[in-house]
Amino acid sequence: MDFSPILISMKTASAAIVFTFFVGIAFAYWVVNMKHEKVKMVCDGLLTLPLVLPPTVAGFFLLYVFGVKRPIGKFFLDFFGVKIAFSWSATVLAAIIMSLPMMYRSARGAFEQVDPNLLYAGRTLGMSEWSIFWRILFPNALSGILSGGILAFARGLGEFGATAMIAGNIAGRTQTLPLAVYSKVAAGDMQGAYQYVLILVVLSFLVVTGMNYVTYIYQRYNRR
Amino acid sequence: MKKLQVDFRKRLKNFDLQMNFAMEEGRLGILGASGCGKSMTLKTIAGIVTPDTGRIETGKTVFYDSAEKVNLTPQKRKVGYLFQNYALFPNMTVADNIAAGIRHAKRKDKRHRTEKQNVREQVKNLIEQFQLQGLENQYPVKLSGGQQQRTALARILVSRPDILLLDEPFSAMDSYLREELQIELDNRLKTFSGCSVIVSHDRDEIYKLCSHTMIMGEGSNIIFEETKKLFNQPRYMQAARLTGCKNISKAERVGPRTIRATDWGVEFCIDREIPKQLSYIGIRAHDFIPADVNDQRRENVIPVFPCGITKAPFEWTLLFQNKENPKGNMWMKQERGKEQIPEKVWVDQSKILLLE
Numbered sequence: 341m342d343f344s345p346i347l348i349s350m351k352t353a354s355a356a357i358v359f360t361f362f363v364g365i366a367f368a369y370w371v372v373n374m375k376h377e378k379v380k381m382v383c384d385g386l387l388t389l390p391l392v393l394p395p396t397v398a399g400f401f402l403l404y405v406f407g408v409k410r411p412i413g414k415f416f417l418d419f420f421g422v423k424i425a426f427s428w429s430a431t432v433l434a435a436i437i438m439s440l441p442m443m444y445r446s447a448r449g450a451f452e453q454v455d456p457n458l459l460y461a462g463r464t465l466g467m468s469e470w471s472i473f474w475r476i477l478f479p480n481a482l483s484g485i486l487s488g489g490i491l492a493f494a495r496g497l498g499e500f501g502a503t504a505m506i507a508g509n510i511a512g513r514t515q516t517l518p519l520a521v522y523s524k525v526a527a528g529d530m531q532g533a534y535q536y537v538l539i540l541v542v543l544s545f546l547v548v549t550g551m552n553y554v555t556y557i558y559q560r561y562n563r564r
Numbered sequence: 565m566k567k568l569q570v571d572f573r574k575r576l577k578n579f580d581l582q583m584n585f586a587m588e589e590g591r592l593g594i595l596g597a598s599g600c601g602k603s604m605t606l607k608t609i610a611g612i613v614t615p616d617t618g619r620i621e622t623g624k625t626v627f628y629d630s631a632e633k634v635n636l637t638p639q640k641r642k643v644g645y646l647f648q649n650y651a652l653f654p655n656m657t658v659a660d661n662i663a664a665g666i667r668h669a670k671r672k673d674k675r676h677r678t679e680k681q682n683v684r685e686q687v688k689n690l691i692e693q694f695q696l697q698g699l700e701n702q703y704p705v706k707l708s709g710g711q712q713q714r715t716a717l718a719r720i721l722v723s724r725p726d727i728l729l730l731d732e733p734f735s736a737m738d739s740y741l742r743e744e745l746q747i748e749l750d751n752r753l754k755t756f757s758g759c760s761v762i763v764s765h766d767r768d769e770i771y772k773l774c775s776h777t778m779i780m781g782e783g784s785n786i787i788f789e790e791t792k793k794l795f796n797q798p799r800y801m802q803a804a805r806l807t808g809c810k811n812i813s814k815a816e817r818v819g820p821r822t823i824r825a826t827d828w829g830v831e832f833c834i835d836r837e838i839p840k841q842l843s844y845i846g847i848r849a850h851d852f853i854p855a856d857v858n859d860q861r862r863e864n865v866i867p868v869f870p871c872g873i874t875k876a877p878f879e880w881t882l883l884f885q886n887k888e889n890p891k892g893n894m895w896m897k898q899e900r901g902k903e904q905i906p907e908k909v910w911v912d913q914s915k916i917l918l919l920e
Binding site: 455457458460461462463464465466467468475476479480 | 607610611612637638639641642643644645647648649651653654655656664665667719720723725
């Protein structure tokens, strides 16, 4: 069995979640605090779009922006000597774009669940906005944020459509687990496909169980 | 010098909130039905909500002035706010919650250690003062309502506020705990030198705790008066109703000393001058007294046509109409042990409230 898809998938999902986790939280905080309802709706729509678009369409847009002959892709190539499309970084890019809405929406929901009176109380007690975020809002939203992070990780791990569009299916370089399953089946190698499928099922199950565990821990923590 | 001056307008979804009052010291109670903008008023004073126009100031500081474009952040207003649910931080222990209220001077690394020591000492003092010993490391979910309130108060007082705002301080409590905690809060507030504002929909609470009372109707303050005076001789219909007067009727003057209560179809004699703006009269439900059949009194006696009875553990309420001219209902309260359905009831002239 070729282990490279497992490695590539894990590397991709891990690299993507580091970015997604923090950026998703930042976006969530930004949108939650927006004053204008209409601007809020539009921003929320843009951030959620990859969740509802067919992944191939999202991948198409990525290709359109980061393709080697496109301005941004060209900029990266000329200035940093980095070719994004059809390289490992493209798998990360695809995973980020597809998992960001998960992270953003979970974090936003978690922030909105926090009793606003806690934040008001912090303000009237003279706490700075910075410490209100880190000492009140973030800790009280943590369980929702963590389960959002796990969900986003799983989404990155299972990413197929957008990855196929912008990163291709190059064995040993951009072939992630879902793509490997597809390739095996396409080549008629059901035996090979089974192995990858099994790995994906086990990983996904662990992720979901992990998420439930986090929620469970926090419920206990809150009932102390 | 006025210690708190409030004058603002704020457009809300269902009505315009328009408040205008000033107080020197002591405690002001704001009494009003739920949803009339009481909490919103407190939030505006604290700076959590920004009004559309107006001016809010204390003797020392201008909090908000739409003309001068002043709008201090809640952090700078030094207002202590006791939230209805106390808003204790669930992720912090009692001690940490109290320590969160300490306003830090700008941190300088040299002094950091002494400051930490200082914080610990202040928290320890407050824990003792507020009888929270043994609960320092507990989380708020484990505390009783009273303990939560004390923790929240300690946290507020350690932040050294100039003004205290209390939003329905007892609404989250069981009724049997309430009275004890009212006495406790009363004593604690006596040690606070600034002025405080208490919002409530419970007239007893306001009567017990506040030197002055303000009554709010939909979106504005209608009456501002000394509490005792307001409850004993209300001048306005809304005041009478909110201070618990069950029987209120439209009224018209028929003679120099005679009034007809048009809703009840009853005429009353009054022992004092009838004010010109009179439009209502009020009679408290316990001021109706059963009159004997043989009673010789002629004035203010109403023959009773009973309509219904409700029985609470310690008192009866009788719903009745004027037998000779049945119209609107009147309520009469009787203590336990003295219940009866009288033939006639009588009311003392001086007990009749003349209202605008």
